[in-house]
Amino acid sequence: MAHLLRTKTAIATFAGLSVVGALAGCSATPATSSGGSGSGATFRDGSYTQPGTYASPGGTEHISVTLTLAKNIITAMKVTTVQADPTATGYEAMFDGGIGAATVGKDINGLNIGVVAGSSLTSMGFNKALAAIRADASS
Numbered sequence: 001m002a003h004l005l006r007t008k009t010a011i012a013t014f015a016g017l018s019v020v021g022a023l024a025g026c027s028a029t030p031a032t033s034s035g036g037s038g039s040g041a042t043f044r045d046g047s048y049t050q051p052g053t054y055a056s057p058g059g060t061e062h063i064s065v066t067l068t069l070a071k072n073i074i075t076a077m078k079v080t081t082v083q084a085d086p087t088a089t090g091y092e093a094m095f096d097g098g099i100g101a102a103t104v105g106k107d108i109n110g111l112n113i114g115v116v117a118g119s120s121l122t123s124m125g126f127n128k129a130l131a132a133i134r135a136d137a138s139s
Helices: 002-025 086-103 122-138
Strands: 046-056 059-070 073-083
Touching: 046 086, 046 122, 059 086, 059 122, 073 086, 086 122
Parallel strands: none
Antiparallel strands: 046 059, 059 073
16 A cells, blocks of 8 residues: 555656646746857947847748847847748747846856747847857957
């Protein structure tokens, strides 16, 4: 009887952890990570704008990223939809609503954006634009 109880407890615990793990992957919290190119690099202060593209189920989507740097810190951020199908436009609007919290006040060195406000694909275009901005601000 005790063995059966332990088995049921183990199964319930595993199932609960699986649900928690799955929900954590769907978090609406902006995801950032360190690493990537240029860790420790110094970038010129100023405002920079670069395009970014990403593949969506509706085709290739285009965004424009404008940010302001001061001593490697992002002090202002704006993402603009350049061309998108109606579904992508909705996700890009959600992304734009959350990207400021994930970037403003952060060091541009190694910044890499993941899911933001439920939008997972827009971040791919954002990261491409961010890489172009790093190149522009370092030359």
